[in-house]
Amino acid sequence: MKTLPFFLRAWLLTAWLLPTMATADLRGTGDLGIVVERASGSVLVVEHSGDSILHRIEGLGDLSHASAVYSRDGRYAFIFGRDGGLTKIDLLKGAIVKRVMQAGNSIGGAISQDGSLVAVSNYEPGGVKVFSSGDLTLVADIPAVGKSGDKPSKTVGLVDAPGNQFVYSLFDAGEIWILDMSRPKKPEIRRFPDIGRKPYDGLISANGRTYIAGLFGEDGLAMLDLWYPERGVVRILPGYGRGEERLPVYKMPHLEGWAMTDDYAFLPAVGHHQVLVVDRSDWSEKTRIEVSGQPVFVMARPDGRQVWVNYAFPDNQWIEVIDVPSMKVIHKLDVGKGALHMEFTPRGEKVWISVRDEDAVKIFSTADAKLLKTLPAEKPSGIFFADRAGRMGL
Numbered sequence: 001m002k003t004l005p006f007f008l009r010a011w012l013l014t015a016w017l018l019p020t021m022a023t024a025d026l027r028g029t030g031d032l033g034i035v036v037e038r039a040s041g042s043v044l045v046v047e048h049s050g051d052s053i054l055h056r057i058e059g060l061g062d063l064s065h066a067s068a069v070y071s072r073d074g075r076y077a078f079i080f081g082r083d084g085g086l087t088k089i090d091l092l093k094g095a096i097v098k099r100v101m102q103a104g105n106s107i108g109g110a111i112s113q114d115g116s117l118v119a120v121s122n123y124e125p126g127g128v129k130v131f132s133s134g135d136l137t138l139v140a141d142i143p144a145v146g147k148s149g150d151k152p153s154k155t156v157g158l159v160d161a162p163g164n165q166f167v168y169s170l171f172d173a174g175e176i177w178i179l180d181m182s183r184p185k186k187p188e189i190r191r192f193p194d195i196g197r198k199p200y201d202g203l204i205s206a207n208g209r210t211y212i213a214g215l216f217g218e219d220g221l222a223m224l225d226l227w228y229p230e231r232g233v234v235r236i237l238p239g240y241g242r243g244e245e246r247l248p249v250y251k252m253p254h255l256e257g258w259a260m261t262d263d264y265a266f267l268p269a270v271g272h273h274q275v276l277v278v279d280r281s282d283w284s285e286k287t288r289i290e291v292s293g294q295p296v297f298v299m300a301r302p303d304g305r306q307v308w309v310n311y312a313f314p315d316n317q318w319i320e321v322i323d324v325p326s327m328k329v330i331h332k333l334d335v336g337k338g339a340l341h342m343e344f345t346p347r348g349e350k351v352w353i354s355v356r357d358e359d360a361v362k363i364f365s366t367a368d369a370k371l372l373k374t375l376p377a378e379k380p381s382g383i384f385f386a387d388r389a390g391r392m393g394l
Helices: 006-023 386-390
Strands: 032-037 042-047 052-057 067-070 076-080 085-090 095-101 105-111 117-124 128-132 138-142 155-161 165-170 175-180 188-192 199-204 210-215 221-225 234-236 264-268 274-279 284-290 295-300 306-311 318-323 328-334 339-344 350-355 360-365 371-376 380-385
Touching: 032 076, 032 350, 052 095, 052 371, 067 105, 067 380, 067 386, 076 105, 076 117, 085 105, 105 155, 117 155, 128 165, 155 210, 165 199, 264 295, 274 295, 295 339, 306 339, 318 339, 350 380, 360 380, 380 386
Parallel strands: 155 199, 339 380
Antiparallel strands: 032 042, 032 380, 042 052, 067 076, 076 085, 085 095, 105 117, 117 128, 128 138, 155 165, 165 175, 175 188, 199 210, 210 221, 221 234, 264 274, 274 284, 295 306, 306 318, 318 328, 339 350, 350 360, 360 371
């Protein structure tokens, strides 16, 4: 090296350093996520290592009931808007990649096990549409007409399942469908009719085996074992649900907000100020925990030791923390009016809470329930971290 001319040595050194210098600007996606700003049709790209805002992306339409899923590498988020918009955004660049208006009114979606397909659940005109995750080209359009043969049904509770399958419920027809997209050019549908009146939402267990639909028109839940679908749908928890008499119900809880620990499921008691504790071995009720409002999200910390609960109006300033071993409330936090959504960091040391009426996201330590930081956000609602990319049903 010393025998080379000075200018050549300088050129070689620069050429060697440039890649090293460039890597300083690179980052992974494991600590990234988005916060939905529902009123302004925008999302914030955030990171939870330093708890900061990286980008604000505008032009996403009606986000009043928006949700998101992630590509396998966690770089791209697919945003499902209430106006039927499907938007792919790049978290690293803080920009929209592509946006399509695929329906008149949609209610969420899912991404396939291999990450190649994105499915959207629609209210208007009903049915499910499936798109390529790469360029958002339409792969399949699946109308949702039940066995009665009437008009297309609203579809709800859409989740991903093993084998590039999607499972969802038909609100108007009272059915559960399994959509097999393992051969995208030849979709196959397996129908389960007469599951109960007006299924309004659904969830799938973390291992992809159990699908549960909540019923708006009657008490009880409909459960399908995806390992043995030939056994058909069974009813569980006959005393659970909205029913015909329990009013007012200010906000129907989301089933995906159920807390699942090793032995128990913690779920909101619709129309009551209670959290139900259910034995997962036989889906029988074990006990009820009295809380400060009608629960909406009942979410388990990743280690399963705690369950955090938020509430519908008029008690939506409260967050309560349940200690799982003792089944008792150990913290009651006044976080501000409009506490809409919670999201734990992947290992559960922090929880982010959107506080709509204060235009803020508040970050708490889960060890002692102390406020760590507050970030500004315009009418925030859903918070979705990129670690969801590796988890079933989220």
